[in-house]
Amino acid sequence: MDLPRTVSIIGTGSYVPEKVLTNHDLEKIVETTDEWIHSRTGMRERHIAAPGQASSDLGTEAAKAALADAGIEAGELDLLIVATLSPDMFFPSTACFVQEKIGAKNAYCYDLGAACSGFLFALDAAKNQIASGAVKTALVIGTEKMSTFIDWEDRGTCILFGDGAGAAVLQAGGEGRGIMKSVMGSDGSLADLLWTPGGGSRNPISHEMIDQRQQYLKMRGREVFKHAVVRMTEAVVQALEKNDVGVDEIKCFIPHQANIRIIDAIAKRLGIADRIYTNVEKYANTSSAALAIALDEAVKDGTIQKGDLVALTVFGGGFTWGANVLEWNR
Ligand code: ACO
Numbered sequence: 001m002d003l004p005r006t007v008s009i010i011g012t013g014s015y016v017p018e019k020v021l022t023n024h025d026l027e028k029i030v031e032t033t034d035e036w037i038h039s040r041t042g043m044r045e046r047h048i049a050a051p052g053q054a055s056s057d058l059g060t061e062a063a064k065a066a067l068a069d070a071g072i073e074a075g076e077l078d079l080l081i082v083a084t085l086s087p088d089m090f091f092p093s094t095a096c097f098v099q100e101k102i103g104a105k106n107a108y109c110y111d112l113g114a115a116c117s118g119f120l121f122a123l124d125a126a127k128n129q130i131a132s133g134a135v136k137t138a139l140v141i142g143t144e145k146m147s148t149f150i151d152w153e154d155r156g157t158c159i160l161f162g163d164g165a166g167a168a169v170l171q172a173g174g175e176g177r178g179i180m181k182s183v184m185g186s187d188g189s190l191a192d193l194l195w196t197p198g199g200g201s202r203n204p205i206s207h208e209m210i211d212q213r214q215q216y217l218k219m220r221g222r223e224v225f226k227h228a229v230v231r232m233t234e235a236v237v238q239a240l241e242k243n244d245v246g247v248d249e250i251k252c253f254i255p256h257q258a259n260i261r262i263i264d265a266i267a268k269r270l271g272i273a274d275r276i277y278t279n280v281e282k283y284a285n286t287s288s289a290a291l292a293i294a295l296d297e298a299v300k301d302g303t304i305q306k307g308d309l310v311a312l313t314v315f316g317g318g319f320t321w322g323a324n325v326l327e328w329n330r
Pocket of ligand 1: 032037041115155159194222224225259262315316317
């Protein structure tokens with residue numbers, strides 16, 4: 001077999017739960033205003049999962065939509081990766097729960113933990129496994145029920161996040177370059193700027209830990225903001241260089257949907273404001289699902305057309321970050 005070979009996205013799908021929580025609704029939960037939230041984040045509303053709905057349930061809906069879009073059966077999948085920071089439970093993997101729900105009996109399944117960068121990392125992992133010839137068809141899902149892991153008493157974080165899922169089916173073959181080479185990085189020295197410190201083996205569940213609300217996401221927003229802008233901008237530049245693509249050749253840039261001001265700052269630095277895709281106003285930050293949902297919507301609403309070059313970039317806790325370029329070939 002000749003390597004490397006083209007790996008393509010042959011279908012995408014996404015799902016957000018029915019319940020909408022607006023900024024005005026948040027005014028009744030914490031001391032905030034629609035004006036404060038919208039001016040600092042670009043967000044107007046987010047979707048919140050029902051109490052009985054877990055991340056695998058959201059991911060399953062996105063997966064079914066992506067499989068239908070690709071025109072393949074779940075039984076044809078060889079690999080299923082779920083990127084999430086809000087798994088159904090510590091183990092088994094959320095990917096195994098999705099496998100069972102969609103009937104992907106022939107796939108091996110695992111979760112990938114890279115916080116908000118997870119979908120791009122998972123896309124890269126699946127692409128490389130297909131390019132090596134190890135598997136033929138893969139399903140990559142980013143799914144989050146962030147509403148369970150945020151502190152609804154902390155106005156600095158609870159306004160920022162939403163629930164949802166997105167998915168992509170990957171297969172060997174296709175015209176052009178398909179999914180190109182990624183640039184990815186991590187810096188564990190900055191982990192405490194954005195983390196959930198309680199509930200794991202470092203700081204296990206105890207009455208004291210819960211009284212201190214350590215089971216919820218903690219963030220130093222200003223520091224995260226600065227690093228996110230620098231890392232995503234650098235990653236895009238490096239990914240373009242690595243794939244020998246000029247910034248002017250890119251038809252659509254899809255950044256992690258964390259905050260419109262982060263997105264605007266990246267757009268300004270790269271000179272791409274006219275080509276940047278955002279839906280943060282509708283969904284807020286859905287962590288590892290955000291890129292996947294935005295990609296699906298950009299394809300479905302016609303922003304991305306066959307033959308277009310698309311740049312993706314992500315940033316998340318860890319810190320983790322990355323970028324990639326796709327030649328859309330369907
Ligand atoms: N409503 C009203 N006032 C608020 C709210 C709120 N929801 N939240 C904070 N404030 C107040 C603060 O208490 C502070 O008041 P003070 O001056 O009296 O102390 C004031 O607003 C300013 O607070 P800052 O935190 O300094 O506000 P800032 O302008 O930095 O905006 C924000 C905060 C929106 C969180 C911003 O820092 C940000 O977007 N950071 C990046 C966050 C992010 O995107 N994280 C995720 C990225 S990676 C991932 O997706 C996991």
